[in-house]
Amino acid sequence: MRFGPLTRYLSSAWDMLFPRRCLVCGQTLSGGEEHVCGACLTTLPLTHLDSRSENAVVRLFYDIEGTQRGVAMLVYRHQNATFRLIHAMKYGDRPAVGVFLGEMMAHQFEPEGFFESVDALVPVPLSARKLRDRGFNQSEAIAQGIATVTGLPIRTDLVARTVDNPTQTNLSTQQRRENVAGIFSAADADTLRNVGNGSPLKEKGNRYPHFLLIDDVITTGATLHALAETLRAAAPCRLSYLSAALAGQHLNVFERGAE
Numbered sequence: 001m002r003f004g005p006l007t008r009y010l011s012s013a014w015d016m017l018f019p020r021r022c023l024v025c026g027q028t029l030s031g032g033e034e035h036v037c038g039a040c041l042t043t044l045p046l047t048h049l050d051s052r053s054e055n056a057v058v059r060l061f062y063d064i065e066g067t068q069r070g071v072a073m074l075v076y077r078h079q080n081a082t083f084r085l086i087h088a089m090k091y092g093d094r095p096a097v098g099v100f101l102g103e104m105m106a107h108q109f110e111p112e113g114f115f116e117s118v119d120a121l122v123p124v125p126l127s128a129r130k131l132r133d134r135g136f137n138q139s140e141a142i143a144q145g146i147a148t149v150t151g152l153p154i155r156t157d158l159v160a161r162t163v164d165n166p167t168q169t170n171l172s173t174q175q176r177r178e179n180v181a182g183i184f185s186a187a188d189a190d191t192l193r194n195v196g197n198g199s200p201l202k203e204k205g206n207r208y209p210h211f212l213l214i215d216d217v218i219t220t221g222a223t224l225h226a227l228a229e230t231l232r233a234a235a236p237c238r239l240s241y242l243s244a245a246l247a248g249q250h251l252n253v254f255e256r257g258a259e
Helices: 004-017 083-092 097-111 126-135 140-149 175-180 189-193 224-233
Strands: 067-076 120-123 158-161 184-186 208-217 238-247
Touching: 004 238, 067 083, 067 097, 067 208, 083 140, 083 238, 097 175, 097 238, 140 175, 140 208, 158 224, 184 224, 184 238, 189 224, 208 224, 224 238
Parallel strands: 067 238, 120 208, 208 238
Antiparallel strands: 158 184
């Protein structure tokens, strides 16, 4: 306890020398702000999607048997606020931004019942090379934020990325589908079926596990689509989809805050 004042002094001195800045606008953050200043936080481009009904995310996965629901929180466009946040997280070595986004999503969508019946969070895995180069999996960081709020388990042992496919940048939708074909492998069927055993929902007869697939940005949905197909091919399961951001072209109506 007696080191408290010294710690606060050193922290203040550090902030003066190396001020924490908003990842969106670059302004200095105040003591209670985290990653994003209050002004930018209130103007982040939300998708305004209803997680309880059909929306632009769910429509991307209608052809996947077992699809339950899906949603994304932010609109992603080149150089908009969402772009700057995601870019800072992935290429600025800031996994804490992913946790921050995950907590935001959990607080936003939990009251709508989005996480009900979910047995496990399954973040999109990275290849071994990309994980080594980046140092962390951004989808897993987002899942950690969601887990902090919801208490849901994160399962990184259910699916692996076995092919280090080329970047998806500048590829068409069809090319993206081809680029991610066969890049994942799932755990054995018994392992998948046993996820959630002992939960109240399983006891009530919902015998197929419900996986919530987590990604940072949905551009065409090709990566999540490939992941979902891999899990469904391995064992019967229910699938939902959650992403921090959704590419703007999927939103047919530009609502307030979507620019």
